Amino acid sequence: MRKTILSVVTALALTASTLSAAETFASVNGEEITTKDVAQLLRGQNVQFEALPKESKDKVIQQLIEKTLLTQKAMKSGIEKDAKYKEALDKIKEDLALELWMQKEFVKVKASEAEQKSFYDKNKDKFKTPDTLEARHILLKTEAEAKDIISKLEIAKNKKGSFEELAKKFSIGPTKEKGGYLGKFQAKQMVPEFSDAAMKLKKGEYTKTPVKTQFGYHVIYLENKEVAQTLPFEKVKAKIAQLIVQEKYGKIIKEEVENLKKDAKIVIK
Template identity: 55%
Template sequence: MTKSKKIVTSLIATLALSTLSLNAADYGSVNGDAITKDDISTVIRNPNIDFEKLPKKTKNQVLEQIVEKKLLTQEALKSGIKSDKKYKEALAKVETELALEIWMQNESKKIEITQKEEKDFYNKNKEKFKVPATLEARHILTKTEKEAKDIIKSLDKAKNKKDEFIKLAKEKSVGPSGPKGGYLGKFPETQMVPEFSKAAKALKKNTYTKAPVKTQFGYHVIYLEDKQEPTTLTFDKVQNRIKQVIFQEKFQKKIKAQADALKSKAKIIIK
């Protein structure tokens, strides 16, 4: 676009914007073509952004883009673009894809799922809804076994074990959690390496390992703050997830059956 054309386009857009109302019910129009919420959503492209809460300057920028797009679209239509061969080919392709999309949406609405099917799926697949034990722990990581043993001796002598553990973690741990007192947060027992998980899981709350735990990273002294036993999610908590799984299975089976039936009657040539 030449500089003069850009100036003209911006001038037209500015003049059009001066007539726009920024309230939720009416965003104005461009040569009679209404500016809608869909137009705004297309420009913003983020459903979490509320156009009404944007600063006035930002609103005007969004509206200016819409105005320019509408003006250019109107100009394209006036040029007789609908008679263009490429336009017709592209439109035919879009119509074909849209026809299939809408048809599949309509077919999907015919899928019925009963609560009995959902509960049967739940009862047959309870293993899939198991939540492993959750641990909340701290650790002190050392390079040598002797260092870890010395730390355990210091903890044995301390009156307040947790405070001492945090202090020693900040002073001696070579792991990234050291500055946080060795705190690792809450995590599924399966998240850590097996040696670590096994030792942490065997501890009672507010106790620490009496012997260093060796892993590929070095030697650990582990302090367990809390532990939640493994559980199985209830049917109510996973019902929507189950419904989606059953829906996908039924829909895929339905479409596959229809495709197979059509194949059996069609004349298909593949070269």
């Protein structure tokens, strides 16, 4: 029961958003396959059908067509008269009753603007974007080699172009063929010595002293830097509202269960 409750809570938003949708994708012997069928099939997979490529969408529809064909065959076989079918149907009715009741209770829960703002003010650290760097580096075995690279950059007119050429020629790192380009990355992804040195640079600057790490000696060129910042309230309020509603709803269900236990006759064998 606990697992059922938790799974229902996490699926409520998806279910509620798809109940009103009724786009038809196909029909099998007159029986339509709609958005609701797609949502049911993908439920719990954290997948948005609209975001899938066409090939994947087609596979989902084909899977539903096959499922419908087999279901129709099963119904024609007289399976409804089977005792196991009737027993399973009774259980499904109970689970469905619980789920629909929980959906109705869930939509009653709201998060006020004041609650959202209060949550934001108390949890601003949760809404920070990380320090992000875009950089190149030249990795050398020795400090002397790194200093020699820096001296070459000092007299170069085109710093970035020269850095790329020197990386291709002298770097022992795997990015040498790309002119030492590391791409964009969160600062904390790199070893502290590297990220600390890179964060001190301005766009278009390079380290004037070798940066020693466990991998060797680096000369770092900073392409761009985005310093960590707190996302504004308006950008995260929808997410905050969702978090608050889920938390409030969880408490409501827990309290309801505790109250029901008081008057229930429970025998554990």
